[in-house]
Amino acid sequence: MPVTIFEAALYKAHAERQLYGVNAAVAISGTEVLGIGLDDARTPYDSRSAIINLIQNHFPLRNDFVAASARPSERCLGMAQMQGIHTIAFAENGLRLMTLNGSAWGEHPGAYLPGARRLQLPPVGGFLEAPDSSRRIRASQWFDRMAITHPAAAQADAGTRRFLESSAAAAPSRRFNTPRLEMPGGLAMPATVQPDSVWRDDLFMRLAFALLGLSFSTDRFRDYAGGHNIGCVLRGPGDELLGWGLNSGATHSTLHGEVNLIQNYHRRHHGVAFPQRCRLYTTLEPCHMCGGMLSEAGEEMDVRYGQADPGIIGNALVRNHHGSSQAPQHTITGINLSDGHDEAGGPITAFLASDTAYDEVTGAIDRYFTAEPQDADDRVVWANGMALLRYVNPIVDTLHGMARRH
Numbered sequence: 001m002p003v004t005i006f007e008a009a010l011y012k013a014h015a016e017r018q019l020y021g022v023n024a025a026v027a028i029s030g031t032e033v034l035g036i037g038l039d040d041a042r043t044p045y046d047s048r049s050a051i052i053n054l055i056q057n058h059f060p061l062r063n064d065f066v067a068a069s070a071r072p073s074e075r076c077l078g079m080a081q082m083q084g085i086h087t088i089a090f091a092e093n094g095l096r097l098m099t100l101n102g103s104a105w106g107e108h109p110g111a112y113l114p115g116a117r118r119l120q121l122p123p124v125g126g127f128l129e130a131p132d133s134s135r136r137i138r139a140s141q142w143f144d145r146m147a148i149t150h151p152a153a154a155q156a157d158a159g160t161r162r163f164l165e166s167s168a169a170a171a172p173s174r175r176f177n178t179p180r181l182e183m184p185g186g187l188a189m190p191a192t193v194q195p196d197s198v199w200r201d202d203l204f205m206r207l208a209f210a211l212l213g214l215s216f217s218t219d220r221f222r223d224y225a226g227g228h229n230i231g232c233v234l235r236g237p238g239d240e241l242l243g244w245g246l247n248s249g250a251t252h253s254t255l256h257g258e259v260n261l262i263q264n265y266h267r268r269h270h271g272v273a274f275p276q277r278c279r280l281y282t283t284l285e286p287c288h289m290c291g292g293m294l295s296e297a298g299e300e301m302d303v304r305y306g307q308a309d310p311g312i313i314g315n316a317l318v319r320n321h322h323g324s325s326q327a328p329q330h331t332i333t334g335i336n337l338s339d340g341h342d343e344a345g346g347p348i349t350a351f352l353a354s355d356t357a358y359d360e361v362t363g364a365i366d367r368y369f370t371a372e373p374q375d376a377d378d379r380v381v382w383a384n385g386m387a388l389l390r391y392v393n394p395i396v397d398t399l400h401g402m403a404r405r406h
């Protein structure tokens, strides 16, 4: 019985792991190698896993098969799910398959290699001592050796052999170049932390909406702008502002607002975990990709959303992965997308592109102004938000001046 393409892809993922010393993932379609991703995460909280690097660098992959050298995490599964990849294989006491059924992943044993309960790879020998330039050649030699030491591989059919040959020439990829989002200067720490303050919760959610409203009328982020109308901000454990993001999915479908926020936070902070007791505010309920990535960006991630997404059922936050949670932000005053969406029906992303949603979100800029605080400490929190809005679109000061005159 010949080695299947799936098993060969798994061997390939393990060969890359041996060669580079980090986990690897391989995407195949038919007998063609579409791409190879290497793990580039600096900490367990850094999103740059092999599968995520594979998907982000080789976008779009759809209905393709991925083999990985390690069990996929929630963020890997979430991104695969949202990007249309529904089968992932890995080895753990034999070949295991993760497959998507509806909106939930199921796991089951794959076809075992004939005569072997465990996946047994031939020894890699001296490959790791080889200079980088010759490693690619040696990877193909490793496959040749596999054919000798592993009888099943010698019986590989023509498709598998084509895969082995083409995969030996494919260069692996590391982190994808996420569009850069920096933090504005002049941010301050408020003197008091008030995690239970309704006003502060409300203010951060208004900020996420105002950020989105202001993004409609700027071309400041030319290589960034475009996508579904979704914004988010990260509130630190000291009630400071730690990050922000806007959806730029029109240019790359993995770049949801939360992904942009997370990958930029990790870039600025060298992949360290989000601080304990931070809170993320997003205008739309996180999808499976963002939910998985948020739940693994720190411990006990606390996510608040302005608008429910009926199309997303059971993301990682709902399942409390890593102690995470999500909740609708009911305290938000005056911003209501739900009624309009109920009336319009259809996917939430289509509604977010409508004039109704546009008007509601643009109106949120004024609602940030009207939340203006009276006490000095809340004013610091408010001013941090204004600094972000100004950074995204300087027109905010003109708008604020006009609002004050009325």
Ligand SMILES: [Zn+2]
Pocket: 256, 257, 258, 286, 287, 288, 289, 290, 291
């Ligand atoms: Zn998302």
